[in-house]
Amino acid sequence: MQNFTYQNPVRIHFGKGEISKLQDEISSKQRVLLTYGGGSIKKNGVYKQVMDALAGREVYEFSGIEPNPHFETLMQAVKIAQEKKIDFLLAVGGGSVVDGTKFIAAAIDFNGDPWDILTKPAPLKSAVPLGCVLTLPATGSEMNGGAVITKASTKDKLFFIDPLVFPKFAILDPETTFSLSPRQTANGITDAFVHVLEQYLTYPAAASIQDRFSEGILLTLIEEGEKVLKHPNDYEVRANIMWAATMALNGLIGAGVPQDWTTHMLGHEITALFGLDHGQTLAIVIPAVMKFQAHKKREKILQYAERVLNIHEQNPEKAIAKAIAKTREFFTMLGVKTYLNEYGINADAIPKIIVQLEKHGMTALGEHGNIDLIASAEILRLALNA
Amino acid sequence: MQNFTYQNPVRIHFGKGEISKLQDEISSKQRVLLTYGGGSIKKNGVYKQVMDALAGREVYEFSGIEPNPHFETLMQAVKIAQEKKIDFLLAVGGGSVVDGTKFIAAAIDFNGDPWDILTKPAPLKSAVPLGCVLTLPATGSEMNGGAVITKASTKDKLFFIDPLVFPKFAILDPETTFSLSPRQTANGITDAFVHVLEQYLTYPAAASIQDRFSEGILLTLIEEGEKVLKHPNDYEVRANIMWAATMALNGLIGAGVPQDWTTHMLGHEITALFGLDHGQTLAIVIPAVMKFQAHKKREKILQYAERVLNIHEQNPEKAIAKAIAKTREFFTMLGVKTYLNEYGINADAIPKIIVQLEKHGMTALGEHGNIDLIASAEILRLALNA
Numbered sequence: 001m002q003n004f005t006y007q008n009p010v011r012i013h014f015g016k017g018e019i020s021k022l023q024d025e026i027s028s029k030q031r032v033l034l035t036y037g038g039g040s041i042k043k044n045g046v047y048k049q050v051m052d053a054l055a056g057r058e059v060y061e062f063s064g065i066e067p068n069p070h071f072e073t074l075m076q077a078v079k080i081a082q083e084k085k086i087d088f089l090l091a092v093g094g095g096s097v098v099d100g101t102k103f104i105a106a107a108i109d110f111n112g113d114p115w116d117i118l119t120k121p122a123p124l125k126s127a128v129p130l131g132c133v134l135t136l137p138a139t140g141s142e143m144n145g146g147a148v149i150t151k152a153s154t155k156d157k158l159f160f161i162d163p164l165v166f167p168k169f170a171i172l173d174p175e176t177t178f179s180l181s182p183r184q185t186a187n188g189i190t191d192a193f194v195h196v197l198e199q200y201l202t203y204p205a206a207a208s209i210q211d212r213f214s215e216g217i218l219l220t221l222i223e224e225g226e227k228v229l230k231h232p233n234d235y236e237v238r239a240n241i242m243w244a245a246t247m248a249l250n251g252l253i254g255a256g257v258p259q260d261w262t263t264h265m266l267g268h269e270i271t272a273l274f275g276l277d278h279g280q281t282l283a284i285v286i287p288a289v290m291k292f293q294a295h296k297k298r299e300k301i302l303q304y305a306e307r308v309l310n311i312h313e314q315n316p317e318k319a320i321a322k323a324i325a326k327t328r329e330f331f332t333m334l335g336v337k338t339y340l341n342e343y344g345i346n347a348d349a350i351p352k353i354i355v356q357l358e359k360h361g362m363t364a365l366g367e368h369g370n371i372d373l374i375a376s377a378e379i380l381r382l383a384l385n386a
Numbered sequence: 387m388q389n390f391t392y393q394n395p396v397r398i399h400f401g402k403g404e405i406s407k408l409q410d411e412i413s414s415k416q417r418v419l420l421t422y423g424g425g426s427i428k429k430n431g432v433y434k435q436v437m438d439a440l441a442g443r444e445v446y447e448f449s450g451i452e453p454n455p456h457f458e459t460l461m462q463a464v465k466i467a468q469e470k471k472i473d474f475l476l477a478v479g480g481g482s483v484v485d486g487t488k489f490i491a492a493a494i495d496f497n498g499d500p501w502d503i504l505t506k507p508a509p510l511k512s513a514v515p516l517g518c519v520l521t522l523p524a525t526g527s528e529m530n531g532g533a534v535i536t537k538a539s540t541k542d543k544l545f546f547i548d549p550l551v552f553p554k555f556a557i558l559d560p561e562t563t564f565s566l567s568p569r570q571t572a573n574g575i576t577d578a579f580v581h582v583l584e585q586y587l588t589y590p591a592a593a594s595i596q597d598r599f600s601e602g603i604l605l606t607l608i609e610e611g612e613k614v615l616k617h618p619n620d621y622e623v624r625a626n627i628m629w630a631a632t633m634a635l636n637g638l639i640g641a642g643v644p645q646d647w648t649t650h651m652l653g654h655e656i657t658a659l660f661g662l663d664h665g666q667t668l669a670i671v672i673p674a675v676m677k678f679q680a681h682k683k684r685e686k687i688l689q690y691a692e693r694v695l696n697i698h699e700q701n702p703e704k705a706i707a708k709a710i711a712k713t714r715e716f717f718t719m720l721g722v723k724t725y726l727n728e729y730g731i732n733a734d735a736i737p738k739i740i741v742q743l744e745k746h747g748m749t750a751l752g753e754h755g756n757i758d759l760i761a762s763a764e765i766l767r768l769a770l771n772a
Contacts, residue, residue, distance in 0.1 A: 001625045003401025014642060015389025206622035208606040209629045216598025236592035239387045243595045
């Protein structure tokens with residue numbers, strides 16, 4: 001096991017009816033900016049639950065935070081927060097709203113060009129406190145200090161991580177996820193699944209707890225993922241998916257082990273350039289990463305094959321091929337296609353993606369730092385055609 | 387899954403050499419009371435590492451905190467801390483030292499009889515901040531807000547839980563555990579193993595992540611437990627045991643699921659009356675609890691049999707019997723005996739234990755609250771003779 005420092009101070013309120021805990025979490029003296037997305041929370045009753053719990057508080061609203069939240073949009077919220085002297089941000093929505101709100105929290109008092117928060121990651125000096133009511137299990141943003149932001153004008157999708165933007169609390173009510181579309185649900189499960197794989201499918205680090213926990217999350221996502229599309233209103237299924245997605249990226253399974261974020265980095269460029277859903281890009285890239293890195297990831301892919309996918313195949317090459325195929329089948333079963341050409345993207349896209357990777361300094365990816373631009377191009381070629 | 391609130395703010399520094407982080411964790415202005423046990427930390431180099439890291443700070447020492455730390459001993463430390471105006475407590479040792487130091491932290495500013503912290507558990511108003519350097523993986527105290535304290539004069543062994551006594555940080559260096567005796571190592575593994583079982587072997591609560599994580603900790607303790615007695619200086623083995631024991635009782639696997647602390651409550655009385663090691667009492671009681679509650683715990687014992695113990699037996703009664711036998715074999719393999727008579731305790735002990743359970747209000751134990759004094763006596767009878 002590698003040495004590590006781990007701390008996660010987020011207070012989780014999990015379960016039906018927990019949105020009422022906002023009463024205790026946000027004081028009556030706080031000036032709150034409520035941030036949300038396209039307004040689905042007004043249709044599914046979440047907005048009303050939130051406003052009921054916040055009764056008596058000074059609450060301003062900022063809606064319209066889009067998927068892959070835009071710097072340009074968020075800067076409008078920053079201006080409002082500054083004008084209204086907001087001292088608490090409440091994000092209500094999925095990972096994009098939570099991520100966007102973390103950026104707002106960091107930008108309100110930021111000295112300089114706020115885009116530097118993404119491009120010149122230096123520790124923040126301060127951030128306005130935030131909390132969240134999560135309505136889409138996927139990104140893990142509710143229990144970590146990271147955020148991914150897109151500058152629409154330049155198609156840059158970048159991330160920052162800072163302990164100052166850990167949510168003070170996160171409310172996870174599985175009932176709020178009943179109304180998610182099959183596509184949102186599937187993308188969310190895919191995102192969480194790939195988060196685990198990127199902290200697990202590297203090389204053995206003799207980290208038994210981290211491995212077992214990773215396998216436990218993957219098994220849960222497979223078992224519950226198979227149920228949820230047929231039974232979208234099954235509370236227990238939604239609850240297990242929600243808690244699994246949170247545990248997938250709260251730092252725990254990644255503590256003390258090597259990590260490989262190649263898939264997310266390539267996926268970000270594909271979304272920024274071509275507008276694919278985040279989950280779709282991951283389902284495209286990770287099978288190709290597994291194939292390209294099969295030799296270096298050999299032992300962990302074999303462990304994944306046996307413990308998670310129930311593949312009992314003596315020949316290691318065959319076992320690895322089966323593991324890649326079964327991973328792809330899982331995404332396909334969820335309704336997420338796994339090749340670029342299935343989204344109308346062809347080989348012409350590859351040089352465009354490579355240019356962006358270079359621009360963003362993504363030239364030494366992977367747990368060994370050996371995924372240079374040539375390797376990334378090869379991975380993308382492996383992801384081209386079904 | 388049941389609703390839950392979960393927060394764990396402890397900062398973990400894990401790995402070899404991490405004791406040097408004390409420099410950053412404790413400011414040069416703090417007045418530190420270093421608490422420890424019988425002095426083994428002076429033989430194995432831990433004391434020197436700690437004092438080197440604390441160079442330049444005002445450090446007082448309190449040694450002699452015994453296993454199952456005594457209220458009477460700890461009150462001496464409270465007096466010293468008050469006199470010296472201590473504003474930070476640093477526990478260096480195993481769970482008893484950490485637990486004892488939590489009590490000291492709570493008692494320093496406590497208004498009233500400090501024994502009330504154990505007998506009339508009401509939320510604390512304040513506690514002196516504490517941190518720890520853990521040298522014995524077992525209790526999980528390094529990452530939770532609980533402590534078990536014994537009043538030697540009356541043989542009362544009681545616990546309290548309060549978020550104010552969460553350690554600010556915990557340093558876990560597996561190398562500090564190389565010098566543990568086989569008995570300490572075995573007791574520690576047993577303690578952690580039973581912590582998991584008490585949060586896992588109840589009734590199904592559709593909590594997939596909690597189940598999988600529990601199973602992952604149990605599998606790790608079995609696999610590494612089989613190695614550690616032969617290879618006490620294997621860093622990776624010690625590291626996995628250490629992290630497993632922390633995860634076994636930091637609140638995570640118990641969030642949202644029923645729990646059954648019968649084994650610990652009966653075990654505490656046995657230790658208080660007869661002086662057995664804590665781990666020994668757990669190895670005695672839990673097989674008897676499993677047997678007595680086999681019907682109510684049926685589904686989870688069968689899940690444990692299959693997923694953890696690799697028992698593939700079609701007949702459920704036989705599977706349960708095998709699971710109990712294999713659990714006993716695991717403790718025995720570690721060198722921990724599993725029947726009262728193997729420690730020279732006979733049936734005369736049972737009424738004495740029952741009197742203490744009644745005195746301490748332990749009359750409705752278990753996940754269903756159905757373990758009354760008669761049931762406890764029956765469990766103890768099942769634990770009597772090999």
